[in-house]
Amino acid sequence: MEKTSKIGRRFEGKVAIITASTQGIGFGIAQRLGLEGASVVISSRRQRNVDEAVKKLKELEIEVLGLVCHVSNAQQRKNLIEQTIQKYGKIDVVVSNAAAIPSGNAILQTQEFALDKIWEINVKSSILLLQDASPYLTKGSSIVFISSTSAFQPPAGFLAMYGVTKTTLLGLTKALAAELAPHTRVNCVAPGLVPTQFTEYITSNETIRKEFEKPILMKRFGTTEDMAAATAYLASDDASYITGETIVVGGGVPSRL
Ligand code: NAP
Numbered sequence: 001m002e003k004t005s006k007i008g009r010r011f012e013g014k015v016a017i018i019t020a021s022t023q024g025i026g027f028g029i030a031q032r033l034g035l036e037g038a039s040v041v042i043s044s045r046r047q048r049n050v051d052e053a054v055k056k057l058k059e060l061e062i063e064v065l066g067l068v069c070h071v072s073n074a075q076q077r078k079n080l081i082e083q084t085i086q087k088y089g090k091i092d093v094v095v096s097n098a099a100a101i102p103s104g105n106a107i108l109q110t111q112e113f114a115l116d117k118i119w120e121i122n123v124k125s126s127i128l129l130l131q132d133a134s135p136y137l138t139k140g141s142s143i144v145f146i147s148s149t150s151a152f153q154p155p156a157g158f159l160a161m162y163g164v165t166k167t168t169l170l171g172l173t174k175a176l177a178a179e180l181a182p183h184t185r186v187n188c189v190a191p192g193l194v195p196t197q198f199t200e201y202i203t204s205n206e207t208i209r210k211e212f213e214k215p216i217l218m219k220r221f222g223t224t225e226d227m228a229a230a231t232a233y234l235a236s237d238d239a240s241y242i243t244g245e246t247i248v249v250g251g252g253v254p255s256r257l
Contacts, residue, residue: 011038020098028224034062177244192250217252
């Protein structure tokens with residue numbers, strides 16, 4: 001996205017933490033919120049990726065703090081919140097974006113360590129990060145979970161457990177919306193397929209790619225900008241009467257009524 005794009009400045013003076021945000025959808029969200037005026041806190045597991053992402057955002061004149069944070073590392077989560085508060089003093093937006101697909105197996109063939117890992121990264125770490133962040137969430141703050149269209153119908157096979165963890169995020173959105181209202185809104189974005197490193201195994205294979213493309217009404221895969229636009233809307237005051245909801249950003253792919 002060019003700095004000159006016609007976008008608003010809805011996050012002027014706001015502080016946004018986006019997890020797993022040095023590339024892909026998370027980076028797209030950080031860029032969008034930053035271009036709209038937010039101070040953004042980005043993070044991921046590798047320092048090199050953090051440094052590169054910080055550089056790109058600074059080139060767009062975005063105020064950014066970059067830290068290493070593997071979402072399942074308690075110390076790094078605490079550090080993420082502490083450094084954010086030290087530098088910016090508050091938290092207005094948290095986008096919980098990290099996920100893993102550690103198993104290539106069907107659910108009943110998935111080993112316990114792989115089950116633990118996928119729950120830990122996709123669900124538990126989001127909760128624990130929010131526990132650390134909650135004392136600093138401002139009145140009118142906003143949390144957005146990044147789920148998936150696979151949440152509505154977890155497919156059989158290698159994406160099954162991943163889909164189930166994404167279904168859980170829909171429930172977590174409802175539960176936390178009730179728990180945090182009216183101080184903080186909690187919503188969710190369910191992306192359809194977006195070509196990123198995460199989905200390279202799909203998009204790089206012509207046959208699988210065509211299979212995934214077929215049900216998309218808009219006849220194209222999503223972009224990180226599509227996901228960032230929906231996330232920015234939910235995180236902004238434009239959505240101040242929306243909480244506990246999930247927006248599907250899937251180009252019309254079958255999801256729900
Ligand atoms: P991606 O392009 O592969 O980017 C993943 C980002 O997360 C990288 O910055 C990576 O950097 C970081 N990361 C990975 N594991 C992490 C961990 N354990 N802790 C902290 N950071 C971590 O992925 P993506 O496609 O943007 O996916 C982002 C989210 O969108 C996920 O929740 C995914 O389930 C969801 N989603 C994606 C699609 C899609 O089609 N792409 C569709 C539906 C939902 P490091 O390597 O430096 O850690």
